[in-house]
Amino acid sequence: MKNTRGARFAALAAIGGLALAGCGSDNNTATTTTGTAGSASSSSAAGSSESAPATDCPSGTLNAEGSSAQKNAFEEVVTAYNEKCADLTINYNPTGSGTGIKQFNAGQVDFAGSDSALKTEEKDGVIEVDAAQKRCESPAWNLPMVIGPIAVAYNLDGVDKLVLDAPTLAAIFQGEITTWNDPKIAALNSGVTLPDTAIKPFFRSDESGTTENFTKYLKAAGGDAWAGEPAKSWTGKGEGKEKSSGVADAVKATAGGITYVELSYAKDNALGMAQIDNGSGAVELTSDSIGKFIATAAADGEGNDLRLKLDYATKEAGAYPIGLVTYEIVCSVNKDAAKQNEIKSFLTFFASSEAQSLIEEIGYAPLPAEVQTKVAAAVAALS
Amino acid sequence: MTAITNGLPRDRMLSEPRDLDLRGKSGSRALKNSVATAVMWAAFAIAVIPLVWILLTVAVKGGHLILDSTWWTNSQQGITARREGGGAVHAIQGTLIQGLVTALISVPIGVLTAVYLVEYGRGRFARIVSFMVDILTGVPSIVAGLFIYAVFITTFGFTRAGIFVCLSLTLLMIPVVVRSTEEMLKLVPNELREAAYALGVPKWKTIFSVVLPTAFSGIITGVLLGLARVMGETAPLLILGPYTKAIATDLFGGNMATLPTMINQDRDQAVTLPAYDRIWAAALTLILLILLLNLLGRLAGRFSKV
Helix, strand or coil: CHHHHHHHHHHHHHHHHHHHHHCCECCCCCCCECHHHHHHHHHHHHHCCCCCCCCCCCCEEEEEEECCCCHHHHHHHHHHHHHHCCCEEEEEECCCHHHHHHHHHCCCCCEEEECCCCCCCCECCECHHHHHHHHHCCCEEEEEEEEEEEEEEECCCCCCCCEEEHHHHHHHHCCCCCECCCHHHHHHCCCCCCCCCECEEEEECCCCHHHHHHHHHHHHHHHHHCCCCCCCCCCCCCEEECHHHHHHHHHHHCCCEEEEEEHHHHHHCCCEECEEECCCCEECCCHHHHHHHHHCCEECCCCCCCCEECCCCCCCCCCCCCEEEEEEEEECCCCCHHHHHHHHHHHHHHCCHHHHHHHHCCCCECCCHHHHHHHHHHHHCCC | CHHHHCCCCHHHHHHCHHHCCCCCCCHHHHHHHHHHHHHHHHHHHHHHHHHHHHHHHHHHHHHHHHCCHHHHHECCCCCCCCECCCCCHHHHHHHHHHHHHHHHHHHHHHHHHHHHHHHHCCHHHHHHHHHHHHHHHCCCHHHHHHHHHHHHHHHCCCCCCHHHHHHHHHHHHHHHHHHHHHHHHHHCCHHHHHHHHHCCCCHHHHHHHHHHHHHHHHHHHHHHHHHHHHHCCCHHHHHHCCCCCCCCCCCCCCCCCCHHHHHHHHCCCCCCCHHHHHHHHHHHHHHHHHHHHHHHHHHHHHCCCC
16 A cells, blocks of 8 residues: 555656646747837837848757857847747857857857857867868858947946046056046046045956957057956956856945946946047947947958957047957858758848847947948858 | 763653752853753754745745746747746756656666665675765766766767756766665565565565565655756756757757756846846746655655655
8 A cells, every 4th residue: 555655646746747848838929028128129120120131931940059248139139030930949058159169169059159259279279260160061150240338337426427548447457546536537537526435346257258358458458558468367456256247236236346347237237337538539338339349340351251350449539449249150051951041041130230220229239331231241141 | 970970861860869969050061051052053043044045035036926827837938038928837847857757767777776786786796886876976967967978979979958968867866766775675674575485486576576565655755855856956957958948848859948057047137137037936946846856755755664
């Protein structure tokens, strides 16, 4: 008797599990949206639908992996894409740019997202470009798709407008300037009453493309002021916090705090954002000003390999010089034609004005028109 | 005085009060007593505070979502970090399916190994097997995940899939099942075996119809506890089981969601976004699921009176 009772429990557990596994729905169309993103996305989707290029709708599953910086943009675009083409399931795992490239080169995912283009020089015994070529049996292309502006976010009561430049930022993040009313900051902010609060810089304790791009800017635009080399891990001073949400939370909770973080996190946490003086006047962070910065970038690849060389030291009036570009890394020629057709369909939508204006609403910047045309042409050339 | 009373059972001390000086505890003993009591309670509180804290935080932050029926019926398909709604059914299903398949693989292996160790194993080989099980118990989950990755993905060139998650979880579950089953089988009185032998029952039949049935509920308890342990496992999932927002039940191809990977997917979101609440709700769901398994294990254990 005892045994049958035990068995009954096991059976009950198994049946319960299976019963729960048997039902469930992927249909989430009637969901509410919050914030500016949701409402804006539906209106812009409706408004510009006729301008979007015609996409045929393949069915299947695409797996992509990589940069966490583009995760929210990617998800937003996938949702909008699925409103048109419901049969293509697209998964994105934000495991980081380096992991994404490794998984792509190992043939584990269909395409990768990365904050830096495939490296042409050897690192850890691997040349990424060659490994990708080997995986694809054709050159892999870097397609710039998402522009992520990096905000210099601060928390300072009563200071709504703050102007900083590269040498000052370098000094702040190296602990050389320690109070907000330091003469160097005051010199950039005439007419603003700065408190004598201590400056508390926060940095990303995890390896991050944001840190790499921010330090690239400090190095390029700050001249000798920044002592370290640009890298994914932080070499300056301050207090480390994990991930973008960590530094944003820390600044929000700390009077006198300052950090560098993706625009969307600064916006979501309602943090103050410094204007950056690039040498020809203070520039506010807007999609327009970051677009001007990307437009100054020089093409660094051949043909449809659209890697960009960002000019962090740009003195172009009205260009906000801190940002990163996330590339989608794809095989130019894919052995699996059906798979390539799926990638093509999705990336065509991603590069369209409709998708690009969609991600602008949630704290990214749209591709400048010139780059967008090139990307669209490159996507069309995938085979 | 102290020397005499120390070590004596309490009832004996009380039974011969007249020989002892019972004017109350001496100062130093009273002090020691109260210090020890205080330390004990403090240690208990320290152990309980984080537990209660975690449970309360998770329940408060995620509770409202799991009370919504869509949480148990819908997936996250089409839901971005900024949108509310959707559910966790894709992840719950994934966790249950992977747990079930893991159990299907590890229970026969684990139970049969335990039978060998208790009933047949003698000499050096049994000692080696026992030692290997001990080593397997100490393998960190990330190593189990990387091992499977190295063998199946790197060497044989498969793409990541749910079945590989199951295999790595199997590595973690087998030693738990072996150890608990072994203990249960050892508890089966030898007289039962001897009685069976006396009736002329062969050894395999004795094991099959006397020893195993006697220990059955105990084995079930061990299996459920082992399952509860591997279902909350995260490291192999991060390596081998990429996440998807859609319902996926195919173990042999494609991404498959599980509760731990669902938590991981959105943990970097700003706290103001709806996705942040869903992480807490997913954590609460996982805790409830494992609590349920543990309860089932205890319940099954109550019928185990070997």
